[in-house]
Amino acid sequence: MSQSLRPYLQCVRSSLTAALSVSNFASQTSERHNVPEIEAASSPEVLLNPLTVARNESERVLIEPSVNSVRVSIRIKQADEIENILVHKFTRFLTQRAESFFILRRKPVRGYDISFLITNFHTEAMLKHKLVDFIIQLCVFFLIGCLAVCLQPHGSPETNQSHSMEEVDKEISEMKLFLNARARFVAESFLTPFD
Numbered sequence: 214m215s216q217s218l219r220p221y222l223q224c225v226r227s228s229l230t231a232a233l234s235v236s237n238f239a240s241q242t243s244e245r246h247n248v249p250e251i252e253a254a255s256s257p258e259v260l261l262n263p264l265t266v267a268r269n270e271s272e273r274v275l276i277e278p279s280v281n282s283v284r285v286s287i288r289i290k291q292a293d294e295i296e297n298i299l300v301h302k303f304t305r306f307l308t309q310r311a312e313s314f315f316i317l318r319r320k321p322v323r324g325y326d327i328s329f330l331i332t333n334f335h336t337e338a339m340l341k342h343k344l345v346d347f348i349i350q351l352c353v354f355f356l357i358g359c360l361a362v363c364l365q366p367h368g369s370p371e372t373n374q375s376h377s378m379e380e381v382d383k384e385i386s387e388m389k390l391f392l393n394a395r396a397r398f399v400a401e402s403f404l405t406p407f408d
């Protein structure tokens with residue numbers, strides 16, 4: 214594991230754990246309604262200071278807490294065009310299935326790739342440490358699990374989907390190498406009749 218990745222993940226984990234101390238809070242503008250204050254932004258006194266945890270310019274997590282909800286936005290590393298395509302396909306895959314992931318927002322915050330909205334109802338119904346684990350490992354599971362299976366040639370063994378966050382960079386590099394090798398093979402087979 215990269216030495217810069219471990220403190221980054223630990224900082225994200227501890228910041229999320231602290232931010233998830235939300236409670237039930239009725240709306241101050243509409244009676245008998247309980248809306249996520251971070252989304253409504255109708256009462257500035259119930260919004261807390263946002264926190265950005267960044268590993269570098271292209272990898273960062275924005276945590277926006279309020280009294281009854283937390284919005285978590287993740288920017289996934291995109292070093293080149295292939296990674297841009299992979300991240301776009303990954304986030305599109307997730308957002309089309311947002312109703313299956315109770316805390317996933319359909320539209321991410323501007324400047325980020327994927328966003329989650331956790332309300333006090335989610336923290337009451339689910340374990341907080343499991344929510345934190347879910348947010349950290351969801352990206353890894355789908356990016357490595359689903360896209361790697363899609364990129365594999367037919368007849369290859371299935372990928373192991375029990376990957377950890379530490380293996381993301383290695384797996385993305387392997388997927389890019391596989392994609393380049395596959396593109397080279399297709400180009401060579403296409404150009405052989407012209408030799």
